[in-house]
């Protein structure tokens with residue numbers, strides 16, 4: 089007889105990656121290729137590992153709820169006022185915080201499909217009504233449709249660019265076109281979780297939004313290029329400090345733990361490690377993409393550390409076949425997109441295993 093919050097009880101499940109223990113038991117292999125969660129196969133900077141082992145880390149103390157030192161370091165790197173930055177337990181938490189800060193039951197939200205699950209799930213948890221713009225047939229953003237939905241005046245627009253799960257990024261002109269469609273009262277959230285993997289043809293969304301007049305939140309994370317997924321640190325850069333205060337009020341107080349704050353500061357202090365890793369992963373992305381296209385798979389152009397691939401049949405069947413070979417990928421489940429797999433660019437040996445397995449599958 090419990091009365092649940094109906095918005096929460098009705099949420100669609102978050103499609104998280106397959107558990108490694110399950111993958112080991114299904115494949116009978118110990119060496120699982122984990123290509124489902126867009127983690128960094130290079131690991132993280134040795135400076136991060138050093139700070140985690142340092143006696144100056146005090147796990148018995150509460151962490152700074154304001155993340156002042158990390159916000160100062162980010163403010164300096166990005167040339168933004170630290171008072172406009174909110175740090176989260178992963179950028180996931182900030183998607184939830186923005187939703188809590190902005191949305192009341194019945195409020196409207198615009199996003200895309202296929203999309204990062206939480207861009208829909210968190211607004212739904214607040215009772216919002218979510219409109220999703222489909223991608224084009226050639227695996228791109230449908231700019232005209234997006235412009236129309238944005239101009240209808242939703243409370244919040246959630247877009248990732250580079251786009252999870254598809255891969256492309258909005259170019260400068262396209263981003264400016266969407267910004268121009270924003271009406272007063274709409275918050276534009278640009279999730280740049282994969283920002284560091286994009287090439288120089290892609291704009292810095294933060295820079296473009298700062299040059300505009302609209303209210304915005306740019307989301308970035310230490311989970312991908314910096315390799316800190318397990319520590320959970322993401323951040324929001326808000327168009328002004330008043331917005332940042334409301335977003336911060338919507339997070340939990342001691343959200344980012346002592347290890348995570350110290351690790352993120354250490355990671356920022358070793359950008360050279362991140363840049364070298366990103367260069368390697370971009371090279372692998374080009375190599376793997378070209379080989380898979382050679383096998384006849386259609387792949388979206390990617391500015392990320394993953395590829396979105398058309399299996400020309402149910403992707404769950406292909407994912408199961410890969411799992412039996414000890415390779416975890418993500419089969420897309422959103423309606424209309426059941427033929428797609430999202431595959432993280434991993435270490436070269438894991439990528440080669442994937443290529444070998446997909447070549448056998450393609451021949452069948």
Ligand code: PMP
Pocket residue numbers: 125126177178179180181204248252279281308309310311317320321322
């Ligand atoms: N946004 C996007 C677009 C993502 O792909 C992810 C991770 N898959 C996140 C946010 C959340 O990342 P984290 O919470 O690890 O920062």
